[in-house]
Amino acid sequence: MSTGKDDTAAPVAATREDNTGRPKGLGPTGWLRWAWRILTSMRTALILLFLLAVGAIPGSFLPQNVVSVEEVNTYFREHPELAPWLDRFYLFDVFSSPWYAAIYLLLFVSLAGCVIPRAITHARAVRARPVQTPRNLGRMPYAARFTTDADPETVLDRARGVLKGYRTERYGDSVSAETGYLREAGNVLFHLALLGLLLALAAGAFFGYRGNLLLVEGDGFANTLTSYDAIYPGHWTDTDDLEPFTVHLDDFEASFIEDGDLRGQAESYVADLTYRESPEDEQARHRLEVNHPLSVGGVQVYLLGHGYAPEFEVRNADGEVVFDQPVPFIHRETRSFTSDGVVKVPDTGDEEQLGFVGVFLPSAVETEDGELISDFPGARNPQVTLEGYRGDLGLVDPQSVYQLRTTGMEELGSSPVLEMGDTWRLPDGAGSITFSGYSEYVSLQVNRDGARLPALAAASLAVLGLLVTLFVRPRRVWVRAVTGEDGRTTVELAGLGKTEAAGDNAEFHELTTELAQRLRNASEGPDAEGPESGPDPHTPQDPSGSTTTRE
Amino acid sequence: MTYTLAGAVNETMASASDTLIIAMIVTYAAALFLFAIEAAYGQRTRLKAGKLMPVGAGAADGNTDDAIEVNVRSTEGEAKAPQNALGRIALGVTTLGFVLGVAQIVTRGLAAGRWPWGNMFEFVVALCLVAVGGLLYASFRYQARFLGAFVLVPVLLLLGIGVRWLYVDPGPLIPALQSYWIPIHVSATILAGGAFMVSGAAGVTYLVSHRTETKRALGEKVTGIAGRLPSPELLDRISHRFVLFAFPLWTFGIIAGSIWADEAWGRFWGWDPKEVWSFISWVIYAAYLHARATGGWRGPKATWINVVGFATVLFNFFAVNYMFSGLHSYA
Ligand code: HEM
Numbered sequence: 018m019s020t021g022k023d024d025t026a027a028p029v030a031a032t033r034e035d036n037t038g039r040p041k042g043l044g045p046t047g048w049l050r051w052a053w054r055i056l057t058s059m060r061t062a063l064i065l066l067f068l069l070a071v072g073a074i075p076g077s078f079l080p081q082n083v084v085s086v087e088e089v090n091t092y093f094r095e096h097p098e099l100a101p102w103l104d105r106f107y108l109f110d111v112f113s114s115p116w117y118a119a120i121y122l123l124l125f126v127s128l129a130g131c132v133i134p135r136a137i138t139h140a141r142a143v144r145a146r147p148v149q150t151p152r153n154l155g156r157m158p159y160a161a162r163f164t165t166d167a168d169p170e171t172v173l174d175r176a177r178g179v180l181k182g183y184r185t186e187r188y189g190d191s192v193s194a195e196t197g198y199l200r201e202a203g204n205v206l207f208h209l210a211l212l213g214l215l216l217a218l219a220a221g222a223f224f225g226y227r228g229n230l231l232l233v234e235g236d237g238f239a240n241t242l243t244s245y246d247a248i249y250p251g252h253w254t255d256t257d258d259l260e261p262f263t264v265h266l267d268d269f270e271a272s273f274i275e276d277g278d279l280r281g282q283a284e285s286y287v288a289d290l291t292y293r294e295s296p297e298d299e300q301a302r303h304r305l306e307v308n309h310p311l312s313v314g315g316v317q318v319y320l321l322g323h324g325y326a327p328e329f330e331v332r333n334a335d336g337e338v339v340f341d342q343p344v345p346f347i348h349r350e351t352r353s354f355t356s357d358g359v360v361k362v363p364d365t366g367d368e369e370q371l372g373f374v375g376v377f378l379p380s381a382v383e384t385e386d387g388e389l390i391s392d393f394p395g396a397r398n399p400q401v402t403l404e405g406y407r408g409d410l411g412l413v414d415p416q417s418v419y420q421l422r423t424t425g426m427e428e429l430g431s432s433p434v435l436e437m438g439d440t441w442r443l444p445d446g447a448g449s450i451t452f453s454g455y456s457e458y459v460s461l462q463v464n465r466d467g468a469r470l471p472a473l474a475a476a477s478l479a480v481l482g483l484l485v486t487l488f489v490r491p492r493r494v495w496v497r498a499v500t501g502e503d504g505r506t507t508v509e510l511a512g513l514g515k516t517e518a519a520g521d522n523a524e525f526h527e528l529t530t531e532l533a534q535r536l537r538n539a540s541e542g543p544d545a546e547g548p549e550s551g552p553d554p555h556t557p558q559d560p561s562g563s564t565t566t567r568e
Numbered sequence: 569m570t571y572t573l574a575g576a577v578n579e580t581m582a583s584a585s586d587t588l589i590i591a592m593i594v595t596y597a598a599a600l601f602l603f604a605i606e607a608a609y610g611q612r613t614r615l616k617a618g619k620l621m622p623v624g625a626g627a628a629d630g631n632t633d634d635a636i637e638v639n640v641r642s643t644e645g646e647a648k649a650p651q652n653a654l655g656r657i658a659l660g661v662t663t664l665g666f667v668l669g670v671a672q673i674v675t676r677g678l679a680a681g682r683w684p685w686g687n688m689f690e691f692v693v694a695l696c697l698v699a700v701g702g703l704l705y706a707s708f709r710y711q712a713r714f715l716g717a718f719v720l721v722p723v724l725l726l727l728g729i730g731v732r733w734l735y736v737d738p739g740p741l742i743p744a745l746q747s748y749w750i751p752i753h754v755s756a757t758i759l760a761g762g763a764f765m766v767s768g769a770a771g772v773t774y775l776v777s778h779r780t781e782t783k784r785a786l787g788e789k790v791t792g793i794a795g796r797l798p799s800p801e802l803l804d805r806i807s808h809r810f811v812l813f814a815f816p817l818w819t820f821g822i823i824a825g826s827i828w829a830d831e832a833w834g835r836f837w838g839w840d841p842k843e844v845w846s847f848i849s850w851v852i853y854a855a856y857l858h859a860r861a862t863g864g865w866r867g868p869k870a871t872w873i874n875v876v877g878f879a880t881v882l883f884n885f886f887a888v889n890y891m892f893s894g895l896h897s898y899a
Pocket of ligand 1: 056057058059062066124125127128129131132204208211483486487851854857858861
């Protein structure tokens with residue numbers, strides 16, 4: 018009973034004011050308890066939240082390996098002094114760094130330590146009856162008093178009717194009522210859902226994988242480790258046992274805006290795929306677009322980008338075809354789609370290998386000063402220029418398919434500008450190369466992340482819990498009815514809101530006026546006269562005009 | 569390979585929309601002028617009790633048959649704000665501006681044949697519309713007309729920046745933005761952002777009013793607009809109300825954004841700069857809500873967190889689009 022009183026009298030914030038007085042000579046358990054209390058205090062949570070926000074800032078200013086390894090490499094090249102130092106503090110891997118992990122793990126330990134005991138207390142409170150009516154209702158933040166001819170029993174009875182949505186309990190000459198239990202539940206749900214979100218994300222990172230590859234029109238791939246140009250498996254992912262689907266790229270089409278300010282901006286990309294979920298399955302079709310990934314065997318396949326793969330036919334000195342295929346080129350930027358690539362011909366029939374560095378212009382035009390550029394990303398006038406090399410490609414060492422190692426090679430000079438079908442005869446009878454056409458390719462990302470749905474569920478629960486926390490207002494109301502010396506009944510109504518005083522008080526006042534109204538209607542009976550006892554309880558004679566908010 | 573002409577743009581609508589935005593800016597500027605006069609010269613009037621003010625302040629002088637005697641224990645000062653007839657006119661003018669704003673957005677959407685928030689210019693305009701809508705709501709619902717000048721200043725600044733530097737002709741969107749998630753994700757962030765803006769404006773007003781109160785307590789005289797503001801408690805409550813509205817929406821916006829990112833880019837969260845900063849804003853507003861429940865943090869400290877929160881929202885919008893390269897840089 019006394020605890021109930023304390024509970025009602027103390028403002029909410031004060032109970033959370035943390036008692037972080039240092040224990041004196043308490044021994045190790047005392048210290049541990051003290052540390053735990055500090056860690057699970059609201060103030061610590063606040064500080065950790067700040068650290069979480071501040072710690073994320075370098076993650077946006079510095080290039081991050083999770084976002085783009087190339088950008089990090091560029092940064093290293095441009096800042097050779099600074100970069101290794103930054104790297105020492107994991108500043109290129111902020112979100113997987115030990116110090117960032119320390120912040121969020123502490124935050125979540127603090128959260129669990131804070132919220133779980135609260136959940137237990139709350140579970141008890143939900144089953145408890147509304148608290149005893151305090152003796153002195155006049156001390157409550159809202160207190161109203163009026164007299165009525167109705168007897169106390171009727172008053173209390175009507176009070177229960179007015180207190181819709183409240184849980185009520187009769188204590189002697191009074192009714193005690195409480196509502197808004199859901200708020201605490203919402204708060205607990207919100208915080209636990211955040212915890213669940215973290216766990217889901219961790220699990221996804223450990224068991225998933227992400228891979229990238231290029232696929233030229235007319236080609237296909239099977240989902241095995243070797244199909245990928247790059248694959249990033251999680252710690253516990255079994256890469257020997259990937260989902261056995263196959264995908265074939267039938268056709269790709271990009272369309273671009275033709276004129277105006279936005280000329281050259283992409284308008285749509287569509288890749289027509291056929292795929293099988295496993296070798297035994299039926300073949301199916303899918304129209305892959307930017308916002309329309311393929312979902313196959315629990316794995317998502319996304320269209321990340323596209324480009325041109327000019328086709329070359331290379332003949333050796335004897336005129337035999339030694340190379341005939343499309344070669345993916347990488348675009349420099351998207352407005353012109355000027356693309357660079359490398360053609361490597363390892364087997365020419367004699368010991369000299371051939372290599373070419375090429376530039377592909379999808380819509381070649383000559384500028385006024387005679388420079389050849391591409392002025393549109395679509396392939397309106399595809400042209401290629403090449404530089405030839407002869408010698409050793411150095412393929413014994415691993416190397417990028419987009420770079421030619423020219424150290425062991427002899428230059429053959431530059432080609433003329435080649436249109437489709439044109440052939441460049443190499444000097445010294447080294448053979449010839451024909452620009453025979455072009456295909457388009459798509460760059461795909463394949464993703465397995467088991468966390469997607471659990472994370473979404475956790476996040477949705479968090480929003481639900483948040484809405485409940487923010488909009489349910491717990492409040493208590495007491496109504497006491499006592500017969501006075503003059504035989505009339507004195508009614509006292511008091512209210513205590515745990516959140517925002519003003520809105521609560523406005524509501525308490527509505528309760529008072531409604532109760533008064535109902536009692537008057539009751540005492541005057543059905544044939545009451547006078548317009549002021551009109552039956553509409555929502556237009557009470559409001560002494561303060563408090564329920565109207567307009568001017 | 570197919571080509572399309574950009575001729576889908578409806579020129580009549582486009583020019584109507586461009587005229588409307590200028591008309592809207594002029595209207596807001598007039599309203600700001602009137603609000604400022606009210607703030608500076610209006611009669612300090614006690615505000616009627618309402619959803620944001622404790623009841624009972626006027627109960628003693630009320631008398632009815634019921635004779636309800638109300639006793640509200642409140643530590644707050646009385647809520648007074650400068651008021652005069654110009655304020656009402658300002659409110660009317662603001663409403664007119666708001667209507668022009670709605671028309672502007674609708675015509676722009678018709679001109680481009682798509683949802684009218686696909687680039688930075690359109691985003692700024694929509695954000696300001698929401699902020700003004702928030703101001704109107706607060707004025708009618710909470711009698712918070714006194715916020716007029718404080719909300720319209722950032723609105724006009726942003727609109728000016730939008731028209732001067734961010735403007736692009738209406739046109740179609742890049743493929744990554746062609747999705748039904750535009751109306752969902754972007755609308756949520758715009759609504760939340762506009763409400764954060766009102767909250768931030770009320771927060772700044774609160775900080776000024778709080779300082780006035782502190783100075784008065786020290787016996788100093790405070791004159792000018794700063795000396796005529798409503799009580800800090802009231803401003804704090806308005807500011808808090810708008811965060812209560814905006815925070816869940818922002819949360820939802822982030823979630824919707826990650827679902828979209830999952831569809832478009834193959835991962836729902838990749839620490840792209842835009843994602844990092846929306847996360848930072850989210851954490852800061854969570855910290856604001858926490859601070860209000862933490863002993864010793866309620867009041868100016870919590871409000872500073874709120875103001876910093878809006879600064880991060882703006883930073884996310886301007887800086888991230890221009891300073892960083894990322895998937896989200898559509899500038
Ligand atoms: C991931 C970190 C966290 C986030 C994003 C977060 C967010 C929030 C939000 C948005 C609220 C609603 C505030 C309101 O009711 O007005 C809240 C309330 C609360 N949080 Fe957290 N929180 C986090 C961690 C923690 C931790 C570590 C603790 C404990 C030390 C904690 C304890 C509480 C408590 C007690 C409330 C209720 C406040 C009240 O009743 O007004 N939270 N939190």
